[in-house]
Amino acid sequence: MSPPLFQALHHVALICSDYERSKHFYSEVLGFRIIHEVYRADRASHKLDLEISPTQHLELFSFPSPPARPTRPEACGLRHLAFAVQDIEKTLAELRARGVESEEVRVDPVTGQRFTFFRDPDDLPIELYEQDIR
Template sequence: MASNLLPAIHHVALICSDYARSKAFYSETLGLRIIHEAYRAERDSWKLDLEVSPGVSLELFSFPAAPKRPSRPEAQGLRHLAFAVPDVDAVITTLNERGVTCEPVRVDEFTGRRFTFFADPDDLPIELYEA
């Protein structure tokens, strides 16, 4: 049996349209811990590192005049970002209290696990998957 060549995800990188709005969404609304923030003058760009879980981070970038990437309907490329959560209903309740609307909960036909989606400030689909 072949060994897993890629044993873990280190980070996911996102380019946002409004850095301050996305920073607040990911750090305050979703509660991800800020690890490091830097302004890169040569690129006129901010870079924010957020901890998702030990050893896994989300990198948030701002770039001037970055083009939009289609995400819906199903476009090629990154489809969505998924977070494993122990209780989908509890997270939905917290997100609703923080002004985030989630889609109705569905059940994965293959695993029987419950999941839902919501959107970040740039309409990136984010999934909550009950693990």
């Protein structure tokens, strides 16, 4: 078998409906560090680069009147974002203190790992997946 072509996932790009609201959510509520921000006047579009970890980024875009997601969560395309956390209860307590509501914690019947979901300002499902990431 030949070696993998790819080393890691570098970034995920999201299009938001309200740039300032989503910028606040991802940078202030979730705590992702802002790397770079630009307004592209020719497209009437913002682009915000956020650091999840030193090797993983999130790109947040805004465009005038983006179409809504057709259905959820089984629409073709991105189903959800998933973030690894070491302690799901501690992470949920911090998110609740920041005004973020989540579903109940469940256990994956295949892996035995605990997980839950919450939603971003555009109703995009975000998963917390508990695993030892040390």
